Amino acid sequence: MPKVVDPRIRRRELAEAVWRVVRRDGLEHASVRNVAREARLSMGSLRHYFASQSELMAFALRLVIDGIEQRIAALPSDGDPRQRAARVLAELLPLDDQRRAENEVWLAFTARAMTDPELRALRDEGYDMLRAGCRGLVAGLIGPGRDPEREAARLHALLDGLAVHAAVRPDVDTPDALRAVIADHLSELRAPRTTDAPTRS
Amino acid sequence: MPKVVDPRIRRRELAEAVWRVVRRDGLEHASVRNVAREARLSMGSLRHYFASQSELMAFALRLVIDGIEQRIAALPSDGDPRQRAARVLAELLPLDDQRRAENEVWLAFTARAMTDPELRALRDEGYDMLRAGCRGLVAGLIGPGRDPEREAARLHALLDGLAVHAAVRPDVDTPDALRAVIADHLSELRAPRTTDAPTRS
Known part of the structure; x- marks a missing residue:
């Protein structure tokens, strides 16, 4: 038996x-x-x-999401909103071996979802979660005249771009370099929006 | 014969x-x-x-790079540096069918290069070219107190993140939304750097 x-x-x-x-x-x-x-x-x-391999990857991505959610939930909730934002974003970037492995899963998953319809719902869920997270962080930070939705899209794109670069060129886009870029960006979000008309192409 | x-x-x-x-x-x-x-x-x-399939993909990526280089070379070289930057970046973003196909090739190539060592040299060449391009655009734009290398890394990450998002969620990250984020970012680069100390996590 x-x-x-x-x-x-x-x-x-x-x-x-x-x-x-x-x-x-x-x-x-x-x-x-x-x-x-x-x-x-x-x-x-x-x-x-x-x-299938697709289900195994979905399972691996769920593990990644659960781990990140637990770490973010464990962060101190008090304190300066910019400091909190920097801590939350640090949990999402490949700054150590654990987060590098998580990032590798996320990137491989995203790439595979481009051609595997089975994975799209979960990829879109991940995307929506990150966008909502960025929206939340931006709301507590942005200076006068800034568009919250556009700033959330900008922060989200910056975050995903940094994650890709850290995976591709860890020698150039080091953990310190990533942290510095994020710190600059968060400082900037608190300033009033520069008012000259946007350029169109 | x-x-x-x-x-x-x-x-x-x-x-x-x-x-x-x-x-x-x-x-x-x-x-x-x-x-x-x-x-x-x-x-x-x-x-x-x-x-091999790898060589075919390298060939496809070369086509993409050549096409983009030709379009950028054909842009008017006079005028406001911010307007020029917006035009150059627009050639790199998936704003129409041609550029969407180019972006698809670039993303698939990057993903495959994660596990296919044959493709890494060309992927790294693409990365270096884009970083150098961002460095050039930033040099002509940045306001006082800004670090050129860090701003080049930030613009490059923003660009790649937007390209991924446009591929994943073309309904949310539309061509107009991409242009607006880039325009905001370029406006901001001209302002002096906000001077409060960066947050570390």
Whole structure:
């Protein structure tokens, strides 16, 4: 008779196995086969949890989102809004090994979602969450005359661009460089908007 | 006896075939097989030009870079530096079908280069070119107290982040929204740097 395992415990074991493979070998090696080997389970058992590579990636992305949410929830909620914004954004940028692995999952997921319709709903959820987060941070910060929605779009684009650059060129776009750019940007958001008419092309 | 074809003409025909496939079907369908069919050539002849999918993608990216460089070279070189910056950046953003296809190639190429070492040199070349371009635009624009290298990194990250968002959510991050964010950012670069100490986390 097969051993009965609490599905929540099994899921957590799998999550840890996925995460070990991603951190050690990179997401491209987090195939259903390799995760099965890492978790010491058969391919058959694993397919009960994720039937495809797409589902495995969605599972990995959920782990990333849960981890980030927990860290942000644990941040001190008092204090200067700019300092809080800098701390929240730091949780989203690849500033250490853990966050680099999370970023790698996010970028690989986004790339794959361009051609895999199964992944789009979750990618869009991630995008909406980040945009809403930026909107919240901007609302507490912006100086007179600034458009909250446009500033949220700008901060969100800056954040995603920095994350890509840190993955592509960690030697140039170092953690310190990322922090400095974010600090500049947040300082600037508090100033009144410069009033000259925008250029159109 | 096989027909002798001028290799430059053949290369241009192939470039056009690659581009037709990318624009019509998306980059994920620009396999060596599909490009061969589009160009009415055998797989064998095509392999003379690109031996692998990686080489085909490198070829497609070269087409993108050449096209962008030609358009930027054709821009009026006189006039206000901010207006020129807005025009240059507009050539790099997915504001119409042509530039959307170019952006798709760039994003797919960047994603693939994460796991395909053959593509890294060209990806890094693209990154360096864009960073140098941002450095040039920033140099002509920035107000007192601003760090040119940090502002170049910020503009470059903003540009790449906007390009990703426009691909992911064209309904939210529309061409007009992109232009407005870029216009705001360029206006801001001309203002003196806000002087309060940066926040560290």
